[in-house]
Amino acid sequence: MKRFVLLVVVAGLAGGGYYAYRNQRAGTQQAQASAVSGPRAVPVEVASVETMTVNEEVEALGTLAADESVIIASEIAGRVVALGFKEGERVKAGQDLVKLDTAILDAELKQALADLGLARDTNERLRALVQRGSGTQVALDESTARLASSEARVQLAKAKLAQSTIVAPFSGVVGLRSVGIGDYVSVGKPLIVLTSIDPIKVDFRVPEIYLSRVKVGQPVQVRVDAVPDRTFTGQIFAIDPVVDVNGRAIRLRANVPNGDLALKPGLFARLSITVDQRENAMVIPEMAVVPDGVGKMIYVAENGKARRVAVELGKRLPGKVEVVGGLKPGMQIITAGQMRLRDGSTISVKEKPVQTSQL
Known part of the structure; x- marks a missing residue:
C-alpha cells in the first residue's frame, strides 16, 4: 500500500512539471512570433483636408429705428375741414394731409392786395409830381415805404394761406391721428406722426477691439424675434467717431431694406457682422482634434504611420473647424x-461603408 501511494505522488509531480514546461514553451514561442511580426496595427478612419470660404463674423445686439420720423403740427391756428390720409397707411412726399378753413385767410389776402394796389398808385402819382417839380421828396419817400409794407403784408397773407394745407415732407407711413374734422387746432399742436421705415435703421455696438475691422459698406445679417422665420440683410452706413468710454464699445448704424414693412421701429435685433472673409481656408472635421497639454493637435496618416502634428485653430463651424497653421x-x-x-x-x-439607397 505504501508503494502504491508513493507511485501516485511521483506520477503527479511528473505530470505537473510536464504541464508547466509545455505552457512556458508555448508562451516563449508566441512572444517570439509577435516580435517577428511587429506591433499590431491600430484601425483608424481618415478624411482629407478641405478648402472653403470662411467668413469671420461678430455677433451684436441692437434696436431698430425709423429712417426719418417727424411730428406733423400746425403752424397757424384754424379749424380742420379735411383729412387726406388714413391711419397707418403709406403717403407720398407732397401729399395733402390736413386742410384748415381758409375763409379768414382769403379775406386777409384780398385786403392786403387792395392796400397794395392803393399804395402802388399813390407812389406812382407822387413820383410823377416830383419829376414835374410840384411834389416833395419827403412825401415820395413815405409813399415808397408804405408800398414796401403793403407788399410784405401780401406775402405774409399768401404764406399763411399756404400753411393752411399741411403736406407730407417725405414719403412714409402715418401713425394714429389726434385730430378730426371740425377740430380747432392752435399753433404747434401735434396732429399726426409721419415715419419713414423703408429702409429702416438699426443701431448697435461692438467691442472696441473691432475698431480696425468694421467699415462702412460691410454687410450685416439681422434677425428679430417678431419675425423668427426670416433673416434680413443690411449694410453699415455710419460709424460713430467717438468710442463709448462706459462700455468701451463702438456705436454703428446700418440700414435694412424693408419694402413689406415687416420690421418696425423699436424692435430688438440680433446682428451678425462679417468682418473678414478668407478664401481657400483649410477645414477639418472637429472630431479629428485631440486636446493636448500645450494646445491642440491631430494625427496625420502617412505611409501607414500616424504622425502627431500641432495645429492652430481658427473659426469653428457646424461639425468642422478651421485650421490656420500646421497643415497643408x-x-x-x-x-x-x-x-x-x-x-x-x-x-x-x-x-467607410458605402450607403446605398433602397428603392
Missing part, C-alpha cells in the same frame, strides 16, 4: 481611433 491641403487626417495612437503608431485605414 490634401493631407489625410485621422478622424476616428486617434485616442489609441502615439506618434509613429502603425495604422490600418478602415474603408
Whole structure:
C-alpha cells in the first residue's frame, strides 16, 4: 500500500512539471512570433483636408429705428375741414394731409392786395409830381415805404394761406391721428406722426477691439424675434467717431431694406457682422482634434504611420473647424481611433461603408 501511494505522488509531480514546461514553451514561442511580426496595427478612419470660404463674423445686439420720423403740427391756428390720409397707411412726399378753413385767410389776402394796389398808385402819382417839380421828396419817400409794407403784408397773407394745407415732407407711413374734422387746432399742436421705415435703421455696438475691422459698406445679417422665420440683410452706413468710454464699445448704424414693412421701429435685433472673409481656408472635421497639454493637435496618416502634428485653430463651424497653421491641403487626417495612437503608431485605414439607397 505504501508503494502504491508513493507511485501516485511521483506520477503527479511528473505530470505537473510536464504541464508547466509545455505552457512556458508555448508562451516563449508566441512572444517570439509577435516580435517577428511587429506591433499590431491600430484601425483608424481618415478624411482629407478641405478648402472653403470662411467668413469671420461678430455677433451684436441692437434696436431698430425709423429712417426719418417727424411730428406733423400746425403752424397757424384754424379749424380742420379735411383729412387726406388714413391711419397707418403709406403717403407720398407732397401729399395733402390736413386742410384748415381758409375763409379768414382769403379775406386777409384780398385786403392786403387792395392796400397794395392803393399804395402802388399813390407812389406812382407822387413820383410823377416830383419829376414835374410840384411834389416833395419827403412825401415820395413815405409813399415808397408804405408800398414796401403793403407788399410784405401780401406775402405774409399768401404764406399763411399756404400753411393752411399741411403736406407730407417725405414719403412714409402715418401713425394714429389726434385730430378730426371740425377740430380747432392752435399753433404747434401735434396732429399726426409721419415715419419713414423703408429702409429702416438699426443701431448697435461692438467691442472696441473691432475698431480696425468694421467699415462702412460691410454687410450685416439681422434677425428679430417678431419675425423668427426670416433673416434680413443690411449694410453699415455710419460709424460713430467717438468710442463709448462706459462700455468701451463702438456705436454703428446700418440700414435694412424693408419694402413689406415687416420690421418696425423699436424692435430688438440680433446682428451678425462679417468682418473678414478668407478664401481657400483649410477645414477639418472637429472630431479629428485631440486636446493636448500645450494646445491642440491631430494625427496625420502617412505611409501607414500616424504622425502627431500641432495645429492652430481658427473659426469653428457646424461639425468642422478651421485650421490656420500646421497643415497643408490634401493631407489625410485621422478622424476616428486617434485616442489609441502615439506618434509613429502603425495604422490600418478602415474603408467607410458605402450607403446605398433602397428603392
